[in-house]
Amino acid sequence: MDTLSYIQVFEESMSLYTGDDPLDPWGSFVMYLESQDGGCELPQALDRLVQEFLNVEKYANDIRYVNYCIRCASFYPEPVAVYNHVFSKGVGTRTAALYVSWAKQFEQNGKIEQAEAVFQRALENEAQPGDTVLNEHRQFQIRNQIQAPVSASRTPLQNSNLTNQMSSQREPAAQYKASAECPSGGIVTSTTVSRSENLGTLPSSQRSGVQTVSQYTTEDLICEGSELCFEEVRARKYFEKIRAKQAEEERERAYNTPAAATLCCCFSASPSTAGGSSTASDL
The missing domain is CATH 1.25.40.430 (Serine Threonine Protein Phosphatase 5, Tetratricopeptide repeat)
Structure with a gap:
């Protein structure tokens, strides 16, 4: 068949x-x-x-x-x-x-x-x-x-x-x-x-001959012997900025307290004024 x-x-x-x-x-x-x-x-x-x-x-x-x-x-x-x-x-x-x-x-x-x-x-x-x-x-x-x-090699129109x-x-x-x-x-x-x-x-950047530079260095991607992904590197940099900002705010608050203001006034007196007072007492 x-x-x-x-x-x-x-x-x-x-x-x-x-x-x-x-x-x-x-x-x-x-x-x-x-x-x-x-x-x-x-x-x-x-x-x-x-x-x-x-x-x-x-x-x-x-x-x-x-x-x-x-x-x-x-x-x-x-x-x-x-x-x-x-x-x-x-x-x-x-x-x-x-x-x-x-x-x-x-x-x-x-x-x-x-x-x-x-x-x-x-x-x-x-x-x-x-x-x-x-x-x-x-x-x-x-x-x-x-x-x-x-x-x-094709043009955009193609x-x-x-x-x-x-x-x-x-x-x-x-x-x-x-x-x-x-x-x-x-x-x-x-x-x-x-x-x-x-x-x-x-x-x-490649067509114009401009060299592309990575946002992160090799050192940024290494942490305690292990490799970090880009998201982890971004997170680390973000939290570092937050901590730096918090430290700056704490310094400003400490500077603006009453005790700090009094201390600053004592040290802000001019040398000429201090010298004049001493001469008057001697007389």
Whole structure:
């Protein structure tokens, strides 16, 4: 039995399904095909699965379905086109796995700016798990820190024009067949993910050649052999100012007491006056 016949028989059996989670038997079917003959039928089955639930809202951010979409995309010559298409249908908008795979595909293609834009969209949409997005984004930035200045060379006008661009591109059906022979689906909507207007720009101090000086010295950040965070250093400096102010106020209060005033009057008498009194008594 060929692949299409396998899928057709399975879909006919699904017409009798009465459960509330049709994705589950589809998943079992995919696992079965994967175990048969090295999984050569898998690409077609995944493509049918993705199409079957593409417009089912309850599966849009179901991690199982999102992972099936990612696996399906891996069999296409242009996986990014698949990510664009399913994302435009609302799939994976709050799921970290889709953004991470999408960004990595851009990165593999050398499109670092687009990959960064995908990570920014993931952060904006609060994709979950959040830790996954943050960790993957951090690793991405570390891997590509040498390439970061490329994006910094753009002008502000170019930056502002890179937000919310949508385009439709017609792909020939044969382009997406490859060895998997997955159908192309006709017109694929390509989405350029919106990005921050200031993404990749250098601070003004670096552009002008002015050296940036840290507010705190290394000595400020060391206390009794342990390192302090900047918040702790700020707190220490704040309380030092408070204590100095209190000490100054106490000195002023002590100076203004009656006893202090009398003492000050005694010492404030002029030398000439004191000398004149002495001469009068002698006479």
